[in-house]
Amino acid sequence: MTSAPPPDSAFLARLRAVAREQAAPLRRVSCAVDADPALLPGLLDGALPWRQFAGLPAAYNPDPLRVDGRAVHLRWCAEQVVVWEELARADAGIALGLPGPAMSGHVMAELGDPQQLERYYGRLADGPVWTFFGMTEPAHGSDPAAMATTLTPADGGGLLLNGTKRFVGNGARSATGVLFARRHRGPLGVVAVLLESDRPGFTGVPLDTIGLRGLELSELRMRDVPVAEEDVLGRHRSATRQGMWAAVRTFNRYRPVVSCLALGVAQAAHDYVTGHRGDAHSAAAPRFAEFAAQLAGVRAMVLAAARSADHDPADGTLASAAKIRATRLAEDITTAAVRAFGPGARWEHPLLDKWARDARAFEFMEGTSNIQRLTLAQGYLHGRI
Incomplete structure (x- = not known):
């Protein structure tokens, strides 16, 4: 993930103290967001930190978390578990509901080419932008062999995306993200697609939940959503690395x-x-x-x-x-x-x-x-x- 040495225990202890202090505002609005998750976006303007915890690469984050003057971009999983425990100690639902790359960022790091990475992170750097990670389906869960969402050729060129994803964190409020679909049969037929939510045929609907309500779990519905070949992630890799x-x-x-x-x-x-x-x-x-x-x-x-x-x-x-x-x-x-x-x-x-x-x-x-x-x-x- 990074060429820097992994963080040692002493640094992680200092990071924990900083994260605990930064996470404090989440507790103050915990019950309000639990009662109405739609309040969360309006609380980001100065009230809740988000850039410090977003995990954006250095080139796209002018205001990272800092420990002893050192910028921490949370590229190490060891750093993430320390910071996110303190966030969850304040409020897990709000922590998960903060904007940023979240799970889709891991896929982008593995599969994105330079143009896709710029398109993805450039948008996230502009302001508070939520992202989705669309894998789970209503009838099949996360079983790739049974995945029903399809990516098929369209008449006249291009591709069409059809299917439904459910239990997608921040799905209804997301502007962009990564979605998995079956392009052809077989174990290597599932591909990841970089997709914006404003495309025709794409709909995100919040689900009613009793826990982690700040995350606003959602259902994503795709009906003939247009997709280009340059949206498919990992095209520059072998079929076994997609x-x-x-x-x-x-x-x-x-x-x-x-x-x-x-x-x-x-x-x-x-x-x-x-x-x-x-x-x-x-x-x-x-x-x-x-x-x-x-x-x-x-x-x-x-x-x-x-x-x-x-x-x-x-x-x-x-x-x-x-x-x-x-x-x-x-x-x-x-x-x-x-x-x-x-x-x-x-x-x-x-x-x-x-x-x-x-x-x-x-x-x-x-x-x-x-x-x-x-x-x-x-x-x-x-x-x-």
């Missing part, structure tokens, strides 16, 4: 981020309980002391998974292990946090209610735990663990 190859590497790099998001929500709920029920003699004290040790252990696992992804994005073994543990811990802690306050807790403590709803979303992001266990089994059989 669509699904880039998607797998993206998932492997993003799963540690999902893990740290779950960890951030878990830490927020833990902080809340220990802050309001901090008496060592309280009934919740022993359980939450145990949770503190588990949080530290899972945090170390997530960082190890991030470093593994930086070293080899093709190996998702540790990323899968981290996601299983982090998502389970988030559900356990948020459930225990509500119980620590007794009947009526979710009405009397809106943040606890929100964290309990948000925590359930991570199980379904980038593969459920059963899918992660299959990846772990493959890693074991291949001697990776």
